[in-house]
Amino acid sequence: MDNASSLASRVKKTDAREIESFYQQYYEHYVRALDKGEQADRAQLGKAYQTAGVLFEVLCAVNKTEKVEEVAPEKELSNVHFYEQIIAAAKDVQAKKEIYAPYNILPLDSAGASQSIMQLEENKAAVAALRNTRGLNWPASFEQQRQKAGELDLLDWLRAMFGFQACLDDRAVDAFMNKLFKNYKTWCKYLGRKHSLRLPQGQEEVQQRKILYMGLYLLIWGEAANVRFMPECLCYIFHNMAYELHGLLAGNVSIVTGENIKPSYGGDNESFLRKVITPIYRVIDREAKKSKNGKAPHSAWCNYDDLNEYFWSSDCFSLGWPMRDDGDFFKSTRDKTQGSTGKSYFVETRTFWHIFRSFDRLWTFFILALQAMVIIAWSDISLLDIFQRDVLYNLSSIFITAALLRFLQSMTFLPDSWNSTAQA
Numbered sequence: 001m002d003n004a005s006s007l008a009s010r011v012k013k014t015d016a017r018e019i020e021s022f023y024q025q026y027y028e029h030y031v032r033a034l035d036k037g038e039q040a041d042r043a044q045l046g047k048a049y050q051t052a053g054v055l056f057e058v059l060c061a062v063n064k065t066e067k068v069e070e071v072a073p074e075k076e077l078s079n080v081h082f083y084e085q086i087i088a089a090a091k092d093v094q095a096k097k098e099i100y101a102p103y104n105i106l107p108l109d110s111a112g113a114s115q116s117i118m119q120l121e122e123n124k125a126a127v128a129a130l131r132n133t134r135g136l137n138w139p140a141s142f143e144q145q146r147q148k149a150g151e152l153d154l155l156d157w158l159r160a161m162f163g164f165q166a167c168l169d170d171r172a173v174d175a176f177m178n179k180l181f182k183n184y185k186t187w188c189k190y191l192g193r194k195h196s197l198r199l200p201q202g203q204e205e206v207q208q209r210k211i212l213y214m215g216l217y218l219l220i221w222g223e224a225a226n227v228r229f230m231p232e233c234l235c236y237i238f239h240n241m242a243y244e245l246h247g248l249l250a251g252n253v254s255i256v257t258g259e260n261i262k263p264s265y266g267g268d269n270e271s272f273l274r275k276v277i278t279p280i281y282r283v284i285d286r287e288a289k290k291s292k293n294g295k296a297p298h299s300a301w302c303n304y305d306d307l308n309e310y311f312w313s314s315d316c317f318s319l320g321w322p323m324r325d326d327g328d329f330f331k332s333t334r335d336k337t338q339g340s341t342g343k344s345y346f347v348e349t350r351t352f353w354h355i356f357r358s359f360d361r362l363w364t365f366f367i368l369a370l371q372a373m374v375i376i377a378w379s380d381i382s383l384l385d386i387f388q389r390d391v392l393y394n395l396s397s398i399f400i401t402a403a404l405l406r407f408l409q410s411m412t413f414l415p416d417s418w419n420s421t422a423q424a
Contacts, residue, residue: 016062020086023055027089056090132208133157136249139267154208155215161248162241162263163271164219180217187235191314196242200249209249216245223273227280229304232311237276240264240321264322279323283307283330360409367405368398 031048130153138146142160146152158164181197188195197213199206217238227233247261254261265275290301310316310329319327356363375394376386385391 016059019055019059019062023052023059024086024089026055027052052089059086129207129211130154141267154211155219158212158215158219162216162219162266163268164223165270165273180214183231184217184235184238187232187311188239190312193239193314193317196239196246198246212245212249213242216241220272224277225281226284226304227277230280230308230311232308233280236311236316236319244321276323279325279330357409357412360405364402364405364409368402371398371401 031052131151133152133154136154136157138157139160146160159166181195185195185197199209220234220238220241221228224234241263244261244263248263252261253259265271268274284304284307287302287307307329315328319329323330372395375397376383376391379391379394381388381391386395
């Protein structure tokens with residue numbers, strides 16, 4: 001009976017009141033107590049404030065309003081004081097959430113400056129280089145957010161200028177290649193183009209520019225989604241955006257408008273995802289649908305490698321920047337009844353000859369082994385006599401046969417290459 005009576009007094013009349021009571025108890029008895037500890041765990045504090053923020057959002061949703069104070073009933077003074085405490089707690093949680101931001105390796109927020117790891121000279125130098133935004137002009141639309149967020153870094157400037165998302169999945173960064181620009185420089189060399197990694201003269205500016213280039217490539221790769229399976233396509237995107245970045249930092253003036261150069265796809269939130277990645281992804285999606293779940297002939301549709309082959313040709317620069325909707329790469333997105341000109345990029349053709357070409361080493365081994373056995377049988381000798389001079393001289397003819405087979409194998413590439421070029 002005592003438990004039943006006490007439970008009835010503790011249970012609130014509505015879900016909203018129950019959540020309000022739980023939120024206040026969580027804040028008073030856990031969050032504040034954890035914060036006041038002498039050796040508070042920073043990671044645990046961050047999780048506690050993040051959880052408290054989610055609880056407040058749930059409380060707002062249950063009350064069907066964005067602010068708790070708007071639904072607070074005008075009752076006795078004690079109830080009003082109760083809701084004022086909740087509002088004060090919510091404001092404190094919101095402020096502390098920004099201070100105790102989650103981090104991966106180094107705490108770069110204001111609360112992490114006092115951490116022991118941040119007192120190391122190499123970490124101080126890394127943070128100083130990342131926050132060196134001197135000489136960079138911030139867009140006017142970002143000024144209010146800049147004042148609210150406090151000290152920003154070079155990646156924040158790239159996000160503001162090119163419209164990247166504020167947060168990315170950590171797995172995208174974890175998969176970052178060790179040699180970031182190796183493939184990009186190889187691509188530029190293959191196409192006979194000068195790369196866009198242009199560095200200034202001053203040492204501080206060089207360090208800043210390198211971090212900006214690396215950050216730009218990371219942001220492109222992070223939002224590329226399935227386009228990551230087309231590395232040369234990413235090289236094309238980075239090549240043009242890095243050129244625009246150089247123009248921004250150098251203060252170049254547009255010949256057409258007479259104003260400073262601005263990014264072609266910047267200015268709006270998530271504009272890079274909507275205007276650059278999405279059109280390319282639509283091409284991939286429509287080509288995948290043409291496969292009819294693998295039932296259609298391979299020559300009737302393009303896979304990732306086929307589409308990526310387009311960017312191994314200097315013709316890819318005919319797309320321009322910003323990319324033209326009527327470019328050759330996007331022609332496959334049109335319905336054939338509207339006058340499509342068909343595929344304009346590499347198409348891999350599959351025939352039964354691929355059985356011989358794909359297993360050429362196996363067929364070569366069989367032919368050479370047969371030739372060696374015929375020579376030994378024709379010489380009418382035992383296996384113990386194969387090291388005789390005349391026998392070895394005859395057996396050495398298999399090397400001539402091997403060279404001839406390799407020549408014939410390389411000639412099998414010509415018909416497929418000719419057909420692929422004709423289809424393009």
